[in-house]
Amino acid sequence: MHKAFLYRWIDYTQKHLRSPLLLLSAMLVIVLISGCDTSPISKSQSGQSTTFTGSSTQQQITYNTSGNEVLIRTFYGGGQKGTFNLGPQISIYGDGTYILGLNRQGKLDTTALQQLLSTLVDTDGLLSFKRQLFFDIPDQDATFLDINSDGKHLELMYGAFGSQPASAQDKDEYQRLGKALATLSHAVQGPTTAYQGKVVALLTYQTFSANLKQTIPDWPIADFTLAQAATFECGIIPEDDVSSNPTVPCLQFTIPEHAILLDARQIQNIETALNGKQAGDFFEDSQYYTVILRPLLPDELQSKTLAMFGSSQIQFIGVPLLEGSVPPVPTPTPAK
Template sequence: MGQPAPYMTKTRRIFLALCGCLLLALFASSLTACDSGTPNQKSVKTINTKNDKPPVTYSGDGKDVVIRTLYGGGLKGSLSFAPEVSIYGDGTYILGSERKGKLSSDALEKLLDSLVNTYDLPDFGERQFVDIQDMNATYLQLALNNKSMEYAYGSYGHYQPKSSSLDEYGRLGKALTAINDAVNATSNNPYGASAYALLARRTFSANANDTYPLWPLSDFTLEQAATYECGKIPENENTPNLETPCLKFTIPEHAIRLKDEQYQSIKAILSSGQGIMGEGGLYYNVTLRPLLPDEISSGKLSMLGSQQSSYMAIPLREGGPE
């Protein structure tokens, strides 16, 4: 009766060993699954700086803006529907929202090196160079060291600024010239957007004798879109012209990102992508604005209008107003 014990012990050992191997295999597979679910880190590139200062980093991702310029902000009634220049971390650049080109890695690195080391933009003591508020200015945005820096270059020097400020003002002007020269030195092609924003405002200047295309969507009305983006038009008994400055001189509060089928329906009857459309006896200015890569990923629209002293992103809502 006592002899079978060694046989049972050996069998138990084999069984336990097999169970251990199985558990190790399951544990290893679970680790592999966790690793595969981890998103790839974005490429980060480095610019060496002079005078033993810490290096400057920037994203090498094609959806991250590294350099952007916009124009406007004054009180003279101008509205820019898109940035002037947008340069991304992989060297891709977009002019407005219509043309696209690409800088080589060396060209982008050389440009950023000049902004950092030749013109010393990150070390500026002042960044707003505008002393006549009713005039437009060029706004420069830099994304370095995981931070956003904004500079304004306008009419400046009328009120006896410090010599150091005048020096920085001159260097900022040269930096903007370097940016424009860099993109102008390469060829560009039409930018093919993969998504569009709808910008709509009520207009009172349509010619009643003309025929305008009618709003084709049933998802929401043009009145709802215009109210969502620009707010409700206030009543005024003293004038029949109730136009507001929104989307004529100033940026909207919100914008709508169209679904592809919505865009196709509107584009089919508004081939130019911009014009007057009618709905219920009322008329609206409609613009189909191509979205830039960073706008698609961030859900925010980049525009600059009148009466702005700094840049403000416009939130996008997909599919229609709230």
């Protein structure tokens, strides 16, 4: 009942407070009642953080209000099904900006953002969970939820759960986590626009299945070779004398070891060679490589880390972002 009212109230304010007259009226009401605050959420600000009171238990909730600080983030994957994602599903930042995947963005106003945090932290009590991993079948994919609030960082995993004996508390927390994820999905259903990250990382791996029926351009960058980049990001490919079409798991099923930050000139040259596309194959020294131009999210340049998720993971592992010279290809160690 409380959640249904909350959603109707948020929808109403977002739709109707755009009118200047209604907005002015609302401001007058706020002034009149400020002496005896009856709002379920009160707040105080300090620098780039703010504190407000949750609506259920009156718990104090503090969060960073910077547009580069991630408050809530979700990923999907981790199992043995070969699921690989270049970025998170949802990223919500301290200023209310949310980004869906790597290509759509929207905005929560302060009220909606704090109502969301109040539901997750106060009502659902995620920060006080005794258990963090809810899954019984490790080879299946799951949803991973990251929360940064009250100076705490929490990672929760929501997957197939219940096939093994579990305590009443574990079952209750699993149900609350499911409700929290549903609340989160509902909160980011508003209008969105295209997200276009101005800073781009290079991801590349050697491919053995290039489409030779189409023209494959030569690598247009002289600063480093694709052999250097692919080896730096995915490691040296083991010798395979058996398979006629070997598969490289890196960047197809699993996350890379590193990523490379490109400058504006390099981005332009690669995009020109790809006819404006964000991914494609290149030819270099009798080998073929798949190249992906991956836009950075607002927090990633600051942290020098890409947020990606692949198969065979049970927790988030950031991909280090290199800014500078790409190391040479290491000399293979002779087999004894």
